[in-house]
Amino acid sequence: MAESLNMKHGTGQILTEKDIEILKKSSNLNEEEIRRTHAEFWEEFPGGKMNKEEFIKYYQLISNDDQKLRENDDKAFNVFDENHDDVIDFAEFLFMLACDSNSELARKYGHMFEIRNTSGNGQLDKNELTAFITNTLAIFGQEHRPDDKDPATIASITFSLLGAEENETVNKEQFTIGCIKYPILVDLFNSNTVESS
Numbered sequence: 001m002a003e004s005l006n007m008k009h010g011t012g013q014i015l016t017e018k019d020i021e022i023l024k025k026s027s028n029l030n031e032e033e034i035r036r037t038h039a040e041f042w043e044e045f046p047g048g049k050m051n052k053e054e055f056i057k058y059y060q061l062i063s064n065d066d067q068k069l070r071e072n073d074d075k076a077f078n079v080f081d082e083n084h085d086d087v088i089d090f091a092e093f094l095f096m097l098a099c100d101s102n103s104e105l106a107r108k109y110g111h112m113f114e115i116r117n118t119s120g121n122g123q124l125d126k127n128e129l130t131a132f133i134t135n136t137l138a139i140f141g142q143e144h145r146p147d148d149k150d151p152a153t154i155a156s157i158t159f160s161l162l163g164a165e166e167n168e169t170v171n172k173e174q175f176t177i178g179c180i181k182y183p184i185l186v187d188l189f190n191s192n193t194v195e196s197s
Helices: 017-027 031-044 052-062 073-080 090-101 103-116 126-139 151-161 172-181 183-192
Strands: 049-051 087-089 123-125 169-171
Touching: 017 031, 017 090, 031 090, 049 052, 052 073, 052 087, 073 090, 073 172, 087 090, 103 172, 123 126, 126 151, 169 172
Parallel strands: none
Antiparallel strands: 049 087, 123 169
8 A cells, every 4th residue: 555655656757557557546646647747747846856945835835825734844744755865756746736635535534633632732642542442432332342453453553554653643734644645544443433533
């Protein structure tokens, strides 16, 4: 699932059929949209990479001057710079566009985050997520079955996919992007919390 960005398919100046196939899965865009965006990206950034300053300029344009979003420019760069090489390549750029085009999904996952963030501090820790899953199972009268993943395991999987250590926290943006990027998170929540969100 994360193969598309980890293997860096689609970062070259020429897109192969394999690149297109993988980028379609990771971005939910069609081939025509990917090819058009790829040509525009390479025209704008002939080296095939966008530096942090260029990213922030672009990110501010698509964030509609929302001051709260603009305050998180550095965090956004770090989220989309998957391999932490201090530049955004085409595959990372395409994923950023996919997240922006999934604004309805982003709102849904943002709501999921708010429900789980019981401390109200804008950061979600593993204990909060584990407690939420446990309580939701109890509310819906479900008992943990041996073949299910237990709430602590679901929370651990979530944190691992979001790139956070067990003792760290994640913010709303990380959680939202993670849910868009890794649909397994939503599947985990829905199958283990009876579509509680």
